Amino acid sequence: MYATIDIGGTKTLITVFTAHGEAKESVKFPTPRDYDQFKSELSAALQGLEHHDFQAACVAAPGRIDHKNGVAMVFGNLPWVNAPIQADVESVLHCPAILENDAKLAALSEALLVRDQYRKVLYVTISTGIGGGLVIDGQIDPDFDSIEIGQMLLEYDGELRRWEEFASGKAFQAKYNMRVGDMPDDNNGAWYWFARNIAIGMVHLAATLAPEVIIVGGGAGGHLDKFQERLAEQLKIYETPLLTMPPIQVAKRPEEAVVYGCYDLARMRYGHHQ
Numbered sequence: 001m002y003a004t005i006d007i008g009g010t011k012t013l014i015t016v017f018t019a020h021g022e023a024k025e026s027v028k029f030p031t032p033r034d035y036d037q038f039k040s041e042l043s044a045a046l047q048g049l050e051h052h053d054f055q056a057a058c059v060a061a062p063g064r065i066d067h068k069n070g071v072a073m074v075f076g077n078l079p080w081v082n083a084p085i086q087a088d089v090e091s092v093l094h095c096p097a098i099l100e101n102d103a104k105l106a107a108l109s110e111a112l113l114v115r116d117q118y119r120k121v122l123y124v125t126i127s128t129g130i131g132g133g134l135v136i137d138g139q140i141d142p143d144f145d146s147i148e149i150g151q152m153l154l155e156y157d158g159e160l161r162r163w164e165e166f167a168s169g170k171a172f173q174a175k176y177n178m179r180v181g182d183m184p185d186d187n188n189g190a191w192y193w194f195a196r197n198i199a200i201g202m203v204h205l206a207a208t209l210a211p212e213v214i215i216v217g218g219g220a221g222g223h224l225d226k227f228q229e230r231l232a233e234q235l236k237i238y239e240t241p242l243l244t245m246p247p248i249q250v251a252k253r254p255e256e257a258v259v260y261g262c263y264d265l266a267r268m269r270y271g272h273h274q
Helices: 035-047 085-093 102-113 163-167 169-176 188-209 228-237 257-273
Strands: 002-007 011-017 023-030 056-061 064-066 071-074 081-083 097-101 120-126 130-136 153-156 159-162 213-217 248-250
Touching: 002 085, 002 257, 011 035, 011 257, 023 035, 035 085, 056 085, 056 102, 056 257, 064 097, 071 085, 085 097, 097 102, 097 257, 102 120, 102 130, 102 213, 102 257, 120 188, 130 163, 130 188, 153 163, 153 188, 159 163, 163 169, 163 188, 169 188, 188 213, 188 228, 228 248
Parallel strands: 002 056, 056 097, 120 213, 213 248
Antiparallel strands: 002 011, 011 023, 064 071, 071 081, 120 130, 153 159
16 A cells, blocks of 8 residues: 655645545645644544555655655645654654655646657646646656746846746636636637746747657646647747647646646555565
């Protein structure tokens, strides 16, 4: 069995998987702002699980990760700094734990689903902010490890802005007072605006990383079907003989990519011990 823990800014989700990837048990609780309180609630939730004998655990966290020491250094939307999450989880579950960035884990999960077609996969998650991960031959690319694509500085309305400031779900809601999923399909102006802003960043990523496919997920990105045609039109504008845009696909499990990525990484690292 594997324990997966997805720490979000508002809620934390714990899911128990069998060795074959079947989700057997799930529990979630609001993520406290205070780390000590979070530790206490996480410990109680883990001890309250029906299953307790784990091969390994994997924790997904937003922000920058110190893999060597198992520490989450900075969180995107939580005030925690240098939180020793890996050691804290290991002390409760008495099994090895892995700590990884949530977008990188989602990238791994989605890349493994298309590994028969593509070896170099870029995953872009568009939610409150924008994140992503690069997976090559079924492995998270370590060179992409500390890159936060949502922080790319791009020209927008005549000034340099961070990509996620004008192309995220939060930016969409700020402009239209409506979530991406609630916007009517026939609002051409809104979808053109959103597609164009996403395309600005994707062109830079395609030129720099040369992925074979770009997979889009996240709370807003999971609605790619609403603006995929417009996005393709915008990306086509920027093509040159030296830059051919890769296909853009929606994530197969946009809401569950992170927890399945946790399972995938834990199984890859520790499955041989079974």
